[in-house]
């Protein structure tokens with residue numbers, strides 16, 4: 001069988017009990033993607049609240065170091081999955097949240113959806129490992145268990161405009177690797 005699309009375990013997590021994503025029901029669109037580790041998604045309030053309050057009381061003025069500290073405390077986390085996805089050149093894997101996540105766990109994907117490009121697979125910086133970007137808007141930290149299903153991956157085709165042959169850059173990572 002020629003390989004068209006699928007998931008593989010990245011080298012770093014070989015032999016570490018990672019499950020490849022599966023669909024739960026016959027016609028489910030999404031392959032459920034699990035956390036590769038126990039992981040804490042800190043509440044955005046826990047560390048940020050008092051700093052934000054100070055910021056407001058200070059009428060929006062804050063020195064750069066303090067501001068960096070505030071932003072860091074509210075930053076989303078990248079949960080490792082231990083898996084990478086291969087697909088055809090005209091395909092993309094969409095990482096969508098599970099609808100139960102905001103309701104039951106306060107977990108949201110702040111980038112809306114994750115876009116996993118076909119050329120992310122086996123990139124030289126992280127081998128193409130998928131990461132789920134999350135924030136926790138509930139007031140207490142959320143403890144993710146290894147193997148907990150956090151997001152779902154949906155493979156789709158994408159279209160390109162006339163005479164577009166693609167960019168010239170080589171993908172060597174994610175999360176801003178192509179520049180500002």
Ligand SMILES: O=c1ccn([C@H]2C[C@H](O)[C@@H](COP(=O)(O)OP(=O)(O)OP(=O)(O)O)O2)c(=O)[nH]1
Pocket residue numbers: 095111113114115116117118120129130131132133173174175176177178179
């Ligand atoms: O939720 C996500 C979103 C992205 N990625 C990886 C795969 C994707 O191919 C790469 C780049 O994503 P995107 O193009 O959305 O982010 P960017 O900020 O534009 O980064 P880059 O400059 O690397 O393209 O990061 C993930 O692992 N999870």
Ligand SMILES: [Mg+2]
Pocket residue numbers: 178
């Ligand atoms: Mg990009």
